[in-house]
Amino acid sequence: MTGFAAVAVFPYSPSAMDYRIQKPQLRCATTDRPLTAGDAFYSALIREDGKIVRRDVAADAWEGQPEASLAWWRSVVPAEDAKPTLAPVDVLLDLLEQLEDDLSDAPLRYLLALVLVRRRVLKIVDGSDDTASDTASEHAPILSVSCRRRGTDYQIRIATPEASEKDGLEQRLTGLLWAGEAA
Numbered sequence: 761m762t763g764f765a766a767v768a769v770f771p772y773s774p775s776a777m778d779y780r781i782q783k784p785q786l787r788c789a790t791t792d793r794p795l796t797a798g799d800a801f802y803s804a805l806i807r808e809d810g811k812i813v814r815r816d817v818a819a820d821a822w823e824g825q826p827e828a829s830l831a832w833w834r835s836v837v838p839a840e841d842a843k844p845t846l847a848p849v850d851v852l853l854d855l856l857e858q859l860e861d862d863l864s865d866a867p868l869r870y871l872l873a874l875v876l877v878r879r880r881v882l883k884i885v886d887g888s889d890d891t892a893s894d895t896a897s898e899h900a901p902i903l904s905v906s907c908r909r910r911g912t913d914y915q916i917r918i919a920t921p922e923a924s925e926k927d928g929l930e931q932r933l934t935g936l937l938w939a940g941e942a943a
Contacts, residue, residue: 786837788818797839804832805855830858844938849881853910855936866919871933873905873916882907882914 786795795801800819805812806828815826825832831854833847852872859869876882885904901918921929 787816788821789815790817790821793818793821795837797837799837800834801837802832802834804829805851806830831855846879847937849876849879849909852876852936853881853907856914860914863917866917867921867925867929868932870903870916870919871921871929872936873903873914875933875937876907877905881909885913 787793788795788801795816795818802817802819802822804815804817804826806815806826807813807830808828812830819834831851833851853876856869856872856876859865859872862869873882877884882905885906903916903918904913905916906913
């Protein structure tokens with residue numbers, strides 16, 4: 761997998777979706793050494809103080825998957841003229857699973873599932889008119905999808921974002937899906 765994904769920090773707030781996406785800093789989070797074209801590095805998504813934080817670490821400083829990580833993967837810093845690439849499918853599936861019990865991220869999980877359906881990683885299961893009942897939303901509609909790659913079925917709460925959430929959610933999803941300068 762080649763490509764450099766954006767370093768992203770997302771505030772975790774049940775009441776709002778005001779997300780900030782930082783541009784890649786091209787520095788190892790462990791050694792503070794600059795990362796240059798051709799350098800191998802590992803990325804990890806870590807939940808820290810109520811936020812999902814991305815840490816990029818040079819391959820020679822990588823000590824393995826961080827204990828609190830939601831997902832991790834290996835990449836290579838591309839040449840300056842390289843085009844952005846999509847994040848690895850397994851990382852996106854891991855994130856989809858991690859977001860399952862987080863009602864504040866239900867719109868992000870729903871949109872991520874739709875992207876994975878479009879990429880043919882997930883398939884919509886016919887006859888899905890289930891509803892979920894909880895204290896946050898009575899009888900929320902559910903989208904049932906299946907993943908052949910993992911042999912798993914997922915129940916996705918249909919959570920259409922509010923108009924005020926759309927820009928921040930779009931930026932956050934873009935930051936998760938793409939690697940490279942366009943991210």
